Amino acid sequence: MRAWLGDVAVLTRRNLVHIAREPFQLSDVTVQPVLFTLLFTTLFGSAMVIPGGGTYKGFAIGGLVTMNLTTSGVGTAIAMASDLSKGVMNRFRTLPISRSAVLAGRTVTDVLSSVLCGSIVLLTGLAIGWRPGSGHGLAGVAAGLGVAVAFSYAVSWLTACLGLAVKDPESAQAVGLIVLFIGAFLSSCFVPTQGLPHWLRVFADWNPVSAVANSCRDLFGNPNPSALTHTFPAQHPVLFALASTAAIVAVCAPLATRLLRVRTTD
Amino acid sequence: MTRLMIEADGLHKRYGKQVAVERVDLAVPAGTVLGVLGPNGAGKSTTIRMLTTMTRPDGGTGRVGGLDIVARARAVRRIIGVTGQDASLDDLLTGTQNLVMVGQLSKLPRRTAQARAAELLDHFGLSEAAGRPVKTYSGGMRRRLDLAASLVARPPVLFLDEPTTGLDPTSRQQMWAVIRRLTADGATVLLTTQYLDEAEALADSIVVVDHGTVIATGTASELKARIGGEHLEVTLSEPHPDAERALAPLIAGPVHTADGGRRLVAPAAPRPGLATAVIRALDAVGAAVDDIEVHHPSLDDVFFALTGKPAAPVEAAPAAGEEVVA
Numbered sequence: 001m002r003a004w005l006g007d008v009a010v011l012t013r014r015n016l017v018h019i020a021r022e023p024f025q026l027s028d029v030t031v032q033p034v035l036f037t038l039l040f041t042t043l044f045g046s047a048m049v050i051p052g053g054g055t056y057k058g059f060a061i062g063g064l065v066t067m068n069l070t071t072s073g074v075g076t077a078i079a080m081a082s083d084l085s086k087g088v089m090n091r092f093r094t095l096p097i098s099r100s101a102v103l104a105g106r107t108v109t110d111v112l113s114s115v116l117c118g119s120i121v122l123l124t125g126l127a128i129g130w131r132p133g134s135g136h137g138l139a140g141v142a143a144g145l146g147v148a149v150a151f152s153y154a155v156s157w158l159t160a161c162l163g164l165a166v167k168d169p170e171s172a173q174a175v176g177l178i179v180l181f182i183g184a185f186l187s188s189c190f191v192p193t194q195g196l197p198h199w200l201r202v203f204a205d206w207n208p209v210s211a212v213a214n215s216c217r218d219l220f221g222n223p224n225p226s227a228l229t230h231t232f233p234a235q236h237p238v239l240f241a242l243a244s245t246a247a248i249v250a251v252c253a254p255l256a257t258r259l260l261r262v263r264t265t266d
Numbered sequence: 267m268t269r270l271m272i273e274a275d276g277l278h279k280r281y282g283k284q285v286a287v288e289r290v291d292l293a294v295p296a297g298t299v300l301g302v303l304g305p306n307g308a309g310k311s312t313t314i315r316m317l318t319t320m321t322r323p324d325g326g327t328g329r330v331g332g333l334d335i336v337a338r339a340r341a342v343r344r345i346i347g348v349t350g351q352d353a354s355l356d357d358l359l360t361g362t363q364n365l366v367m368v369g370q371l372s373k374l375p376r377r378t379a380q381a382r383a384a385e386l387l388d389h390f391g392l393s394e395a396a397g398r399p400v401k402t403y404s405g406g407m408r409r410r411l412d413l414a415a416s417l418v419a420r421p422p423v424l425f426l427d428e429p430t431t432g433l434d435p436t437s438r439q440q441m442w443a444v445i446r447r448l449t450a451d452g453a454t455v456l457l458t459t460q461y462l463d464e465a466e467a468l469a470d471s472i473v474v475v476d477h478g479t480v481i482a483t484g485t486a487s488e489l490k491a492r493i494g495g496e497h498l499e500v501t502l503s504e505p506h507p508d509a510e511r512a513l514a515p516l517i518a519g520p521v522h523t524a525d526g527g528r529r530l531v532a533p534a535a536p537r538p539g540l541a542t543a544v545i546r547a548l549d550a551v552g553a554a555v556d557d558i559e560v561h562h563p564s565l566d567d568v569f570f571a572l573t574g575k576p577a578a579p580v581e582a583a584p585a586a587g588e589e590v591v592a
Binding site: 003006007010011013014017018021022086087088089090091092093094095096097264265266 | 281315318319320321322340341343344346348350352353354355356357358359363367368370371372373399415
């Protein structure tokens with residue numbers, strides 16, 4: 001186990017060197033969150049009325065943290081597909097390391113970039129006038145960010161599976177973007193679910209992404225109109241978000257390890 | 267008898283319907299170099315991939331350092347170094363970072379890995395480039411770094427898959443020197459090559475593989491002895507149906523043909539007037555001779571005699587090598 005953790009640390013450092021060498025890789029967790037935060041609060045902020053009251057900015061930041069952290073999982077899919085296509089994977093195959101260490105190194109790297117991404121959304125929010133509500137204070141903001149980062153960690157295992165299932169990095173990007181954008185947009189991230197058509201509302205209310213966004217809102221002390229909805233996830237967002245996180249990891253981590261074994265054994 | 271460090275017993279591998287390795291048996295005593303010689307597509311790389319645990323054999327067994335390559339794969343990985351045909355390096359990491367990473371993943375302490383990396387970079391003449399990302403390296407530099415990466419953990423068993431293919435002559439000589447030094451230090455080495463001179467220069471014993479099967483085993487001199495003494499090689503202007511019959515009284519063994527029947531090779535006892543007699547005999551049946559040569563056997567002749575195909579010439583580009591397979 002200690003050896004495994006050591007391997008994960010070494011492989012994580014390798015991924016961080018990659019980022020340092022090609023910083024544009026990070027644009028989806030640095031530039032994109034700033035743009036989306038400015039774009040969405042300005043575009044929708046003028047027209048949106050939040051059920052239960054509150055400003056759109058207050059409503060949107062929790063959703064933006066969640067949405068940016070979810071979609072940044074595309075990076076995992078691309079990175080896994082790209083590692084598979086490179087010679088260094090052959091080196092890893094002849095070294096006394098387990099394949100799960102390669103995957104864990106990747107997802108740990110993604111947690112670090114998720115923390116960066118979430119913080120950038122919050123700082124952008126602060127710059128345009130968003131404030132955490134009274135209630136949990138700074139600890140609440142940290143807790144909300146924690147729930148979102150944990151969920152993005154689970155998403156990175158899911159997208160690792162995607163990256164390992166497709167044949168090249170380009171396909172990983174295409175498939176990853178479709179899956180994640182549908183998942184992130186059909187949720188309570190940007191609009192209260194109350195106004196959605198019935199079938200879409202059912203989907204959005206039970207979408208774990210909504211639970212994560214609602215958790216952020218609750219913990220940030222911001223408006224959370226989903227609290228008016230009587231579904232289980234809407235009433236217990238943190239519980240449902242963490243349970244979904246655990247379930248995704250429980251399914252996708254062994255699956256990703258298995259896929260990597262299949263892809264690197266012939 | 268010395269301990270065997272690499273053993274293969276009937277190793278077999280197929281990809282779908284395509285048989286990559288039909289049956290390979292090998293036995294490499296500790297501290298020796300085995301050269302696996304064969305054309306492209308003969309199954310050399312697949313054999314190495316099986317022995318280095320990258321590919322699971324479909325049949326047969328293999329042991330490295332006495333450890334089963336399937337059941338004890340992880341333990342095998344602890345004692346082997348592998349250098350493949352394509353450099354397995356991280357392009358974005360520097361030379362030093364690559365070696366330290368491999369060292370740490372081989373469970374060397376960080377300090378030890380760093381010291382070993384510096385030592386190897388110096389040893390391979392890469393100290394100046396040590397701090398540059400590998401993507402800026404030339405082909406020869408990548409090969410040397412790749413070999414260095416295989417040596418970080420001082421593995422007792424080394425697998426080198428065509429270590430000099432595609433290298434310029436200078437880099438090739440450097441690589442030979444490195445491999446000689448390794449074996450002088452007691453490493454057991456299995457190296458594959460398409461180059462007969464390479465096998466002859468580096469290997470204690472040689473196995474010749476073709477179509478996924480071992481077709482001959484021995485030292486270079488044993489293999490040469492196997493096809494006897496001098497050889498006669500005749501190149502005709504055009505293939506001729508009666509050429510072999512015309513040669514029959516003058517030669518001492520079976521005739522092998524190549525180039526669609528234009529080139530004929532056969533063992534022949536040298537005697538005064540042999541070349542004149544050959545030309546007269548061929549002229550008598552109407553076969554025009556472009557070239558005639560009587561020479562001592564080289565490993566090229568061995569290969570030709572065993573497989574009916576010429577081995578890849580040293581200067582062959584990969585494309586030319588592939589024609590040999592086709």
